[in-house]
Amino acid sequence: MSLYRGGIGQWAWLLHRLSGLGVLLFLVIHILDTALVLWGADLYNRVIAIYRMPIFGIGEIGLFAAVLFHALNGIRVVAVDFRPAWSVYHKQMFQAVVVLFFLIFIPVAVIMTGHILEGMHG
Template identity: 45%
Template sequence: MWSWVLHRITGVLTFFFLFVHVLDTALVRVSPDTYNEVIETYKTPLVNLMEVGLVGAVLFHALNGIRVMLVDFWSKGTKYQKHMLWTIAVVWVLVMIPGAIAMMWRTVSVMFGGGE
């Protein structure tokens, strides 16, 4: 049940990100200066942390979507659905740990005096 709830939540989060992304990209046509200001606000540690969360949400949503398709369309899907859930959890962790480190590296280095 929790994977169902997380799948819905990550889907909504991804939708809202795409909505904001389309709006801020459209700003370049309306006012390039305003667009540049908005893009500058995205270069903060908080937004960087939110980007890591977004990647985690999209990755879980994609992996769980594959699991849902296998459960629905594979004759043995329901038998192995719990195993597949643990598999996607392990894959998610294995991808997210180095991914989060790579995404946060610049922010951490700037915060602790490493510069740009």
């Protein structure tokens, strides 16, 4: 029986891949914008100044969500890989990942949103 044949296992698989791609996209952009320093501090500083816009703060919240989900679900994937007998609990383990994700994400997102709003008005 495959864990990834529809249902919750398919969602876990898809979200894990998408969150990984999101983190990869951030890393590529980060490497490229850091490399701008090779063309001078002025160009680098102008690009970094753009990142202070509120839309990028929202992007940081998305990045945090992607990293957090990918890490928590990665622990679940490793657990099932190293303890195949636990695969019968993959649904419950994914549900635990989702609960932990929201327990951690919501307060952090509230704090991050507060910083974004302070930056807009301060």
